[in-house]
Amino acid sequence: MDLSFCEICPRKCRKNRLHGEAGFCRVTGESVFLGRAALHYYEEPCISGTEGSGAVFFAGCSLRCLYCQNKPLSDFTLGKEVTVDRLAEIFLELEKRGANTLNLVTPTHYAFQIEKALKQAKSRGLSIPVVYNTGGYERKETLEALNGLIDVYLTDFKYMDAGLAGALSMAPDYPEAAKKALEEMVRQCPSPAFDERGIMTKGVIVRHLLLPGHVKNGKDTVEYVYRTYGDAVWFSLMNQYTVMGVWKDHPELCRTVTKREYERFIDFALGLGVQNAYVQEGETMKESFIPAWDYEGV
Numbered sequence: 001m002d003l004s005f006c007e008i009c010p011r012k013c014r015k016n017r018l019h020g021e022a023g024f025c026r027v028t029g030e031s032v033f034l035g036r037a038a039l040h041y042y043e044e045p046c047i048s049g050t051e052g053s054g055a056v057f058f059a060g061c062s063l064r065c066l067y068c069q070n071k072p073l074s075d076f077t078l079g080k081e082v083t084v085d086r087l088a089e090i091f092l093e094l095e096k097r098g099a100n101t102l103n104l105v106t107p108t109h110y111a112f113q114i115e116k117a118l119k120q121a122k123s124r125g126l127s128i129p130v131v132y133n134t135g136g137y138e139r140k141e142t143l144e145a146l147n148g149l150i151d152v153y154l155t156d157f158k159y160m161d162a163g164l165a166g167a168l169s170m171a172p173d174y175p176e177a178a179k180k181a182l183e184e185m186v187r188q189c190p191s192p193a194f195d196e197r198g199i200m201t202k203g204v205i206v207r208h209l210l211l212p213g214h215v216k217n218g219k220d221t222v223e224y225v226y227r228t229y230g231d232a233v234w235f236s237l238m239n240q241y242t243v244m245g246v247w248k249d250h251p252e253l254c255r256t257v258t259k260r261e262y263e264r265f266i267d268f269a270l271g272l273g274v275q276n277a278y279v280q281e282g283e284t285m286k287e288s289f290i291p292a293w294d295y296e297g298v
Contacts, residue, residue: 001111001112001115001142001145003016003018003112004016004017004018007141008108008109008112008139008142009024009025009062009108009109009138009139010062010137010138010173011023011062012139013025017029018030024064025062025109026060026075027059027060027076027109027110030113031081031082031084032081032083032084032087032113032114032117033059033060033080033081034056034057034058034059034079034080034082034295034298035057035059035072035073035078035079035080035293035298036055036293036295036296036297036298037054037055037057037093037296037297037298038054038094039051039052039053039097039098040052040054040055040291043055043103043133043154044154044205044278045278046194046198046199046200047100047101047131047154047199047200047205048100048101049100049101049197049199051099052098052099052100053099053100053101054091054094054097054099054100054101054102054103054128055103055105055133055291056091056102056103056104056105057070057073057105057293058073058104058105058106058107058109058110059073059074059076060073060074060076061075061106061108062109062135062137063135063169063170063174064170064171065168066169066244066245066247066253067168067211067241067242067243067245068244069242069244071244072293073106073293074106078293080298084113084116084117084120085120087114087117088116088118088121089121090297090298091118091121091126092121092124092125094297095126095127099128100128100129100199101128101130101131101152101199102128102129102130102131103131103154104131104132104133105133106134107132107133107134108134108135108137108138108142111142111146115146115149118149119149122149129151129199129200129201130149130150130151130152131151131154132146132152132154132155133155134156134181135155135156135158136157136158136174136177136178136181136182137169137171137177137178137181138177138178138181138184139177140180140181140183143181143185143188147188150188150189151189151200151201151202152189152200152202152203153185153189153203154207154236155178155181155185155204155205155206155207156206156208157182157206157207157208157221158174158178158208158209158221159174159178159217159221160175160217160224161175161214161220162174162175167249167250168211168250182204182206182229182233186204186229186232189202189203189204190232191203192234192276200234203233203234204229204232204234205235205278206225206233206236207235207236207238208235208236208238209238209240209241210237210238210241210257210261210265211241211253211257212241212252212253212255212256212257212261213261215261215264215265218237218265218268219268222235222265222269222272222274223268226269226272226273226274231275231276233276234276234277234278235276235277235278236277236278237265237266237269237277237279238280239257239262239265240280241257243255262280266279
């Protein structure tokens with residue numbers, strides 16, 4: 001991973017971040033920019049548990065999802081600068097606060113710095129499972145560099161439809177990139193494992209956020225992952241899509257997912273044979289699930 005010729009994500013912008021050049025993620029330099037580092041209670045039960053996950057929210061992103069719930073952070077409007085040494089301290093502080101896991105949220109474009117910070121923190125006693133919480137748009141080579149440092153991959157698999165990926169996230173190559181990335185994640189973490197409290201200590205969880213009007217994309221995604229990996233991965237099948245704007249070219253995104261859409265999606269997954277899955281019930285389409293970008297813990 002070379003920040004002077006950055007190819008960390010599939011876009012391979014090849015910008016010299018060390019000399020202030022920003023690629024698609026908008027991030028430059030060797031520092032890291034964070035929005036929050038605190039206990040977070042709204043991940044999957046095996047990640048948060050009762051005490052919460054130690055969630056570190058990184059600024060910037062290699063995707064441009066129209067419906068992003070963390071937009072002020074992902075578009076780099078916000079973000080407080082920290083050094084790699086400070087990042088390692090934050091990891092340790094979250095463990096001391098009782099976090100069940102260390103949850104690295106949107107980490108891709110900081111993989112180089114995260115590698116260094118994790119090695120430093122682990123040498124100083126960091127012992128809780130490390131969760132790489134990603135949008136799924138990853139390069140295999142970057143993930144290989146993190147091998148042995150990551151315990152759990154919590155990855156989105158947003159699209160099997162390249163046209164949809166291009167229209168909604170400016171990444172028409174997303175399906176192929178996500179396939180290659182998931183293959184590497186499962187290679188590193190081939191068998192799900194949990195401790196006595198039900199916290200995942202090793203494994204891969206594949207998330208799919210069902211988008212309104214796009215049940216077919218959801219079905220195609222789950223079918224690909226399940227037929228390829230079976231019970232080697234867990235699923236998190238989500239209905240928490242929150243309307244974050246109004247788009248005349250995508251009117252379907254201007255509403256929430258209907259109960260019927262989600263039922264069709266879940267019934268399809270169960271019909272495939274999926275058993276290891278988290279599903280959402282009740283009122284999950286709430287902005288209260290979106291953290292405050294107040295730099296807590298930074």
